[in-house]
Amino acid sequence: MSNNDKYGVLLLGGHRTHQENYSKNFEEDSRCKLIAFADEPDAPEERIQLARSLAEERNLPYITNLDDALSRADIHIVSLCTDVERRGRIGAKCANAGKHVYLDKPMALNGEHAQQIVQAVEKNRVITQMFSNIHSNWARTVKNGLNDGIIGDLRAIHCDVMFAKGHPGSATVGKKRNEKPKLDRYSFMEAKPEMFDVGVYAVSMVNWLTQRCAKQVFCGTGNYFFREHEHCDVEDFGAMVLLLEDGVTATIAAGRYGWQSHAQGGIRKVHLVGTEASLTFDASANRLEVFAAEPSFVPPDPHPLDPMGMWSSTQAEIGRSVKNHWIDVESSDDGQREFSAFIDCIDKGEESEMNAEFAAHSVEIICAGYASAATGEVIELD
DSSP states (O other): OOTTTOEEEEEEOOTTSTHHHHHHHHHHSTTEEEEEEEOOTTSOHHHHHHHHHHHHHTTOOEESOHHHHHTOTTOOEEEEOSOGGGHHHHHHHHHHTTOEEEEOSSSOSSHHHHHHHHHHHHHHTOOEEEOOSTTSHHHHHHHHHHHTSTTOSEEEEEEEEEEOOSOOSOSOTTOOOOOOSSOOOOOOSSOOOHHHHTHHHHHHHHHHHHOOOEEEEEEEEEOOSOHHHHHHTOOSEEEEEEEEGGGOEEEEEEEEOOGGGSSSSOOEEEEEEESSOEEEEETTSSEEEOOOSSOOOOOOOOBTTBTTOOOHHHHHHTTOOOOOSEEESSOTTHHHHHHHHHHHHHHHTOOOTTOHHHHHHHHHHHHHHHHHHHHTSOEEOO
16 A cells, blocks of 8 residues: 555545535545545536535545546545436445445445446455445444434334425425436535435445344335425425334334434434334434523525535635534544554454445435325335
8 A cells, every 4th residue: 555554545436415515534544645626537527626626625636537536546435426426336346446435325226237346346345335324423332322222122213304405385285296217416506305315325225224124115205395396396395214123123214304404413312122122212312401691593584506405615615604403422523433443353354234235225225205195005025
């Protein structure tokens, strides 16, 4: 390994992607060195320009041909934040080049694309990890609560993940959503399909906590809050029921519901139901509540390129204020812990707890959820 024994990191994706944050996380790990940004030469022009602008901001070169970047011996890791529709093909290409791959969530648009990555990873024996919440203090507390035996045998689990961003109240009241059985597009400027974008956190959490595969999926989606989602014909909320191995029931609620719907970034809760007891875990439970002579949080004016408040750069441009009423305790390093865990796996040659094969099951479940929401039927999984 070159770069003075550091892992060289190639960054795919630019402004208005999670690469705005991931590039900083990799840079903060002393074992890593950022090398360059890159993309496919025929990538959408807007994506290329956004990658070039973030490369300039990070004072890094932009390599115009992804194949040239992947051929470099000083690159060991690829941080993959391209548009979701291209992640399957590009993730597989990176793995086939012998690079370890850090996958933005969701890892792919559908099960077929996810398997492209899984097969390439298995063939080339590289380390992968998809972004999730499982390395947070909160998630580890839930895991310990499940494993210490207090609840007896697990019989049911519920997970809520809701994002408190965007200006709600603009969706058409009473309009029933007609879901599509297969998602053909994920990337929109103004909105995302939230059962996928937010729901992947909840589904991945359930998969990781239970270590059980889903056998049946029943799901419903709707447009309750935002006209932006309605105009893009994607949902802003979804609910799902899963039958897991060993007869365990899992339920999930996920979506986006507006800036003022929560004192922080949104609800993250897990409820465990066992044969002996039930436990509830709230990611915001360990907090300081601040009451001071300072202005209350005021939702920002919508950014024309980011009305849902998804990206750090756009929110900085409009000067979005910070919510200071609730301050988390012992969670400030959750994000960095996620990336350190990935580098630890590379150091040790060990599989990540959220590797490509494991994360692909979340994609499979969510895609089955869309088929269920479209047909009103329970979908069986192999």
